[in-house]
Amino acid sequence: MHDPSALASVVADRLAPDVVVLRVSGELDTTSSSELTGPLESHLVEANRAVVVDLGGVRFLGSAGLEALVLGQQRASRVGVDFVVVASARAALRPIEATGLDAVFTILGSVDQAAERYTG
Numbered sequence: 001m002h003d004p005s006a007l008a009s010v011v012a013d014r015l016a017p018d019v020v021v022l023r024v025s026g027e028l029d030t031t032s033s034s035e036l037t038g039p040l041e042s043h044l045v046e047a048n049r050a051v052v053v054d055l056g057g058v059r060f061l062g063s064a065g066l067e068a069l070v071l072g073q074q075r076a077s078r079v080g081v082d083f084v085v086v087a088s089a090r091a092a093l094r095p096i097e098a099t100g101l102d103a104v105f106t107i108l109g110s111v112d113q114a115a116e117r118y119t120g
Helices: 034-043 063-079 090-098 111-119
Strands: 008-016 019-028 050-061 082-086 106-108
Touching: 008 034, 008 111, 019 034, 019 063, 019 111, 034 050, 034 063, 050 063, 050 090, 050 111, 063 082, 063 090, 082 111, 106 111
Parallel strands: 019 050, 050 082, 082 106
Antiparallel strands: 008 019
């Protein structure tokens, strides 16, 4: 259940039966990164081909948010699920690039690009 007092929220959607999009909005920091880790854990399972994390609504991405993404990437690798990050806004892209994680994640500019990849 979504907590209205939380700084961040995540809504799960599907591009295909086996492709999940996690639409993240708000601020991902130490007090709110668990809003992302829970959905990542529940959707990064062998039944899914890919999980797309859409950071389009993120206003702030702190180290705890980055850590949640790294742990998601690691879990995806273990279970054989593609892990894609959608980041084009500076608030999300800059911390990813500054930490060198752009070399670790598959980063796309839009959910539409992810849809083309998995449904086209």
